[in-house]
Amino acid sequence: MSRRPYVRPMPGNWFMKHPAYRFYMLRESSCVFNLLYCINLLNGLFKLAAGPDAWNAWMTMQGNPLMVVFALVTLGLTLIHTITFANMAPRVAPQQVRKAVGDMPIRNGLLGGVVVVNIVIIALAAMGGTA
Amino acid sequence: MTDMIKTNDRTITLEILRYNPESDEAPTFGTFEIPYVEDWSLLDALEYIKDEMDSSLSYRWSCRMAVCGSCGMVINGKPQLGCETFLRSYYPEKMRIEPLANFPIERDLVVDSSDFIKKLESVKPYIIDAVDATKAAPKKKQPEKTSTGVYKQKPAELGLYKQFSMCINCMLCYSACPQMGLNPLFTGPAALALGHRYNLDNRDQGADERTEVIQDKNGVWSCTFVGYCSEVCPKNVDPAAAINQNKAQGAQDWALSFLMPRKGDK
Amino acid sequence: MQVVKADIIVVGAGGAGLRAAIAAAEKNPNLDIALISKVYPMRSHTVAAEGGSAGVVQSHDSLENHFIDTVAGGDWLCDQDVVDYFVANSTEEMIQLEHWGCPWSRKDDGDVNVRAFGGMKIERTWFAADKSGFHMLHTLFQTSIKYPNIKRYDEFYTTDLIIEDGRAQGVTAIQINSGAPHTFLGKAVVFATGGSGRTFRFNTNGAIVTGDGHAMALRAGATLRDMEFVQYHPTGLPGSGVLMTEGCRGEGGILLNKDGYRYLQDYGLGPETPVGQPKNKHMELGPRDKLSQAFWQEQRKGRTIETPLGDAVHLDLRHLGEKKLMERLPLICSLAKNYMGVDPVHQPVPVRPAVHYTMGGIRANLDCSTSIPGLFAVGECASNGMHGANRLGSNSLAETVVFGKVAGESAIEFARHATQSDQTRLLDHANANLDRIEKMRNANGTEKASHIRHDMVKTMETTLGIYRIGEEMQEGVDKITELRERFKNVKVEDKSKVFNTELLQAFELESSLTVAQGMAIGALNRKESRGAHQRLDGFEKRDDENFLKHSLITLNDKGEATLSYEDVNVTRFQPAARTYGAAAEKGEQK
Amino acid sequence: MSKPKHIEPLLWSLFGAGGMTIAFFMTGIILSLVFFDASTLSYERMHAFFMESWIGRLSIIVALVPSYWGCIHRVYHGMHDLQIHAGNGIKVLCYGFAMVLSIATVVVVI
Structure with a gap:
């Protein structure tokens, strides 16, 4: 048999080889930051349950410059996640729905909802200051 | 071909991954400097090399109009059809041409696509009508026939699956999919999209028979929605959508099988 | 050498080959069908057909209309029984394709839509947007997967027929990915190998359309018919x-x-x-x-x-x-x-x-049988007389399935009665064919095949164009003869086995040269103008008296092409002036 | 429908829900915590909402629980991308961790 098909190995750093893959890994990396941030929030809940001192200490920690940097990085990745999530959502929707509604309305509807909900969250949070 | 070359001395450099299993241990790049002709597609350039410079160069091609799906190759890192890639898009930069990724290289730009064909066949890509459907009672009603004798299919019903019927089996999406490289058992974008095409056809009753392959671990669940498959698709088939619609369907069916356990146990 | 045994062997897996294989598989699920193709089936050139496929379907249309359009369109060189059979069966085949899933374009009410096409009196062209051939081919290919007794041999290049006891009983082929020679033995062989438009420089055809089947059949003793009729499609991109x-x-x-x-x-x-x-x-x-x-x-x-x-x-x-x-x-x-x-x-x-279609091909009858018992021919490689001197658009896609089915069923029927000859003798034949493969691989002459090909396509373009002149055609005949001589001294530089496309191209060129010679000789000797064959040198008119005849090309003992003629089967539609536009309307009123 | 032989559909559903909750809630939460301090997000108000009101407690569970599963699902698949072919042990560890976080969250607000 003269055949000797050559199988190229998948390079360990395949995700660095192409912009599409780099962006994919960036998108996926958001989960690590979001997970850590969620654990931070869970910790905050425990502190909230523990009493005012613990809560205030946790709140002070949130203002720590390192923590702010971490929060902002998480925020950036969350935005990337949010936009890609909205872009992909119509393509996960059942084909019947997708054809009836159209990709852009699904995507924009989702993004619109995201904006409204987040404004409500910030508004609710801010109400303590004005009250 | 040669008589198309205008009298000027502009040239373009092509680096082509070469591999002859009978003499080479591993693939290496070969460099060809060829006349630059503005109208030439990459296929024209490869034909020039084969006819005038190195007759041993191997690659697949036929229709030169982006419909037969033979000439998929990786050009400067991107999976593309050689016939609709033009030298003018790269000139004066050089072009780097490799065989499709995630396939064994048979020789030069020719890859071994037998595994791809097996996967294509595995999704039962044909109409399974009420008579043929053996696994479960059909969920859909067989459409009525028109006076012509064909099954009624309104434009909207045709539109439902049409996009997924456009696949030319060029395998660019397999080259674009990193999960394909990470898990060679993955059924892959084109084959799954083809299965989806039949599932969405109102004449078909075979969705249950395709479930085993489509909902397998190596079926849609091996996909992480990188999405590059749809980006490189020359026919806008959007296999990523086909796959992820099936994940949603699979999740729904999974939940239903708990709520109504008997339904699945025919 | 590997030997594959099957009941019937289908060479070519485009529209016609796939339809033949499916018909055979349905007719007898117990028989083995070997489906051999030099490319994966969906790469076959059927894929490039765009416009659609004809089948009478509207209530104000009739089979007679389709018959008249086809025969007049073919300038009366059509076999009228064949056309009758074709128009009577094409609609059924379009419906069959629909049942197999072909996404024909639809009307709002869900019925199929039809479009107008050149030379057709009433709209009867079924279409799937402008990818009709693509969808037909993929539907057929995907449907063929359903049949376990169709065994595909993708990327096998068939080099020769095996003829024993005067019957076609197999083929020899090269498995392209390994270079391994294979012998396929069967009781009947169907050729669905497509056309030969690549003999011309400027054409709409894919790289694979090189006339392999024509040449193999001719070498094995079959007859080619009406090869001078080469269709130029009026709208190709420059x-x-x-x-x-x-x-x-x-x-x-x-x-x-x-x-x-x-x-x-x-x-x-x-x-x-x-x-x-x-x-x-x-x-x-x-x-x-x-x-x-x-x-x-x-x-x-x-x-x-x-x-x-x-x-x-x-x-x-x-x-x-x-x-x-x-x-x-x-x-x-x-x-x-x-x-x-x-x-x-x-x-x-x-x-x-641009050159688009070869009306002529391997001479075949209504049941797709050829002059060699056990060999059936169908699709563009065949000439069953459907298209005459000029094919109407959308008749060839329909032809692939109408006669694909006939070919498959005829072959099964033939195989049922046939017994295979003594195997050692068949293998002797096969070995002789395989020697030819090795001889080609080791060809060490001085001529570059690619240069001979360039000369061939240029010659064909300049001497056998839309309009033809005797002197130029003579030049074409001479030049092609000279190129065939030069080919005997060809050099195949690549001696390797795996995916040796230079070797395959050499075989393809040999085929194309054979076909080109048939075309040139047929054209030179047809001293009239009819359909796609138009002369400017004193033979501008159709001459029914002398040339309401099919031209026939065979090879003599020395391998030289010889020309003869046979009558055309005219049943009820007598030759008349071929008119379009207002003139045709006037004619109808009369 | 034939019964799936793996629970990937369930995990994927949770992942999808997590993707959704992160998109819908996380930006607002992060921004609030970056820009407001304890004077705005006072212990009394936060405790009253998240620990006492039904709506607050429910919204915490809705926002956080799917997010854990979504993130951990992606971490697990991300290992595959990095060609760390984790066995079943790691898989159990990953999703077990998500389970622990989920239970902790429910426990703390109830």
Whole structure:
């Protein structure tokens, strides 16, 4: 048999080889930051349950410059996640729905909802200051 | 071909991954400097090399109009059809041409696509009508026939699956999919999209028979929605959508099988 | 050498080959069918057909209409029994394809839609947007997967037939990926190997359309028929030859010369029809031969448009509007953009005639049998007399399935009665064929095959064009004979086994040269003008008295092509003047 | 429908829900915590909402629980991308961790 098909190995750093893959890994990396941030929030809940001192200490920690940097990085990745999530959502929707509604309305509807909900969250949070 | 070359001395450099299993241990790049002709597609350039410079160069091609799906190759890192890639898009930069990724290289730009064909066949890509459907009672009603004798299919019903019927089996999406490289058992974008095409056809009753392959671990669940498959698709088939619609369907069916356990146990 | 045994062997897995295999598999699920193709089935050139496939379906249409259009379109060189069978069975095949899942374009009520096509009196062309061949081929390929007794041998290049006891009983082939020689033994062989448009330089055909089947059949003693009739499609893109479907004109596209004038009205196709209101068998909906000839005349008068890629006329689709173009002709739009940089929505598309189809082929009967018992031929490689001297658009896709089914069933029927000859003798034959493969691989002459090919395609283009002259055709015959001599001294540089495409190209060139010679000899000796064969040297008229005849090419003992003629089967439709446009209407009123 | 032989559909559903909750809630939460301090997000107000009101407690569970699963699902698949072919042990560890976080969240607000 003269055949000797050559199988190229998948390079360990395949995700660095192409912009599409780099962006994919960036998108996926958001989960690590979001997970850590969620654990931070869970910790905050425990502190909230523990009493005012613990809560205030946790709140002070949130203002720590390192923590702010971490929060902002998480925020950036969350935005990337949010936009890609909205872009992909119509393509996960059942084909019947997708054809009836159209990709852009699904995507924009989702993004619109995201904006409204987040404004409500910030508004609710801010109400303590004005009250 | 040669008589198309205008009298000027502009040239373009092509680096082509070469591999002859009978003499080479591993693939290496070969460099060809060829006349630059503005109208030439990459296929024209490869034909020039084969006819005038190195007759041993191997690659697949036929229709030169982006419909037969033979000439998929990786050009400067991107999976593309050689016939609709033009030298003018790269000139004066050089072009780097490799065989499709995630396939064994048979020789030069020719890859071994037998595994791809097996996967294509595995999704039962044909109409399974009420008579043929053996696994479960059909969920859909067989459409009525028109006076012509064909099954009624309104434009909207045709539109439902049409996009997924456009696949030319060029395998660019397999080259674009990193999960394909990470898990060679993955059924892959084109084959799954083809299965989806039949599932969405109102004449078909075979969705249950395709479930085993489509909902397998190596079926849609091996996909992480990188999405590059749809980006490189020359026919806008959007296999990523086909796959992820099936994940949603699979999740729904999974939940239903708990709520109504008997339904699945025919 | 590996030996594969099957009951029937189908060579070629395009529309016709796949349909034959499916028909055979359905007819007898216990018989083994070996389906051999030099490419994966979905790469076959059926894939490139755009416009559609004919089948009478409207209530105001009739089989008789389709029959008349086809026979008149073929300039009466059609076998009328074959055409009768064809028109009576094509609709059924279109419906069968629909049941197999072919996504035919639909009307709002869910019934299939049909479009107008050149030379057809009433709309009867079933279409799947402008990818009809693509969808038909993929439907057939995917359906074929259903049948376990169809065993495919993809990427096997068939080199020769095995004839024993005067019957076709197998083929020899090279497995392309390993270079390993294979012998396929069966009781019947179906050739569905496609056309030979690649013998010409400027053509709409894929690389694989090299006439392999024609040449193999001829070498094995079969007869080729009507090879001089080569169809020029009037609308190919300059340079590449990429096809702009006749569906463009069926939908209402118009052809303009450099003055923006619809020149077709000057060539017996008028009167001018209003833009956007195409009228069957008028103007742009005339047959392909007439339209290509009109281009040639315009070019001679200096009224074509000069482009960097040669003279052209404009195919104007702008008035159809973006919506209709995207719905009906999406492929055309993307092809024009990619290959010409022209957007049909906003600009007219430069087009010119390009070689498209070989009407002639392996002489076959209504049941697809050939002059060699056990060998059946179907599709573009065959000449069962369907297309006569000029094929109507959308008749060939239908032909692949109508006669594909016939071929498959005929072969099964033949195989049922046939017994295989003594195997050692068959293998002796096979070994002789395999020697030929090794001889070709080791060919160490001085001629470069690619250069012979370049010379061949140029010769064919200049001497056997849309209009032909005796002297030039003689030159063509001489030149092709000379090239065949040169080929004997060819060099195949690549001696390797795996995917040796240089070796395959050498075989293909050998086939093309054989076919080219048949075309040239047939043309030179047909001293009349009929359909796609038009002469300018004193034979401008059709001559039914002397040439209402099929030309036949066979090889003699020395391997030289010899020419003879046979009568045409004319049943009820006697030859008459072939007219289109107003003249045809006048004729009908009479 | 034939019964799936793996629970990937369930995990994927949770992942999808997590993707959704992160998109819908996380930006607002992060921004609030970056810009407001304890004077705005006072212990009393936060405790009253998240620990006492039904709506507050429910919204915490809705926002956080799917997010854990979504993130951990992607971490697990991300290992595959990095060609760390984790066995079943790691898989159990990953999703077990998500389970622990989920239970902790429910426990703390109830």
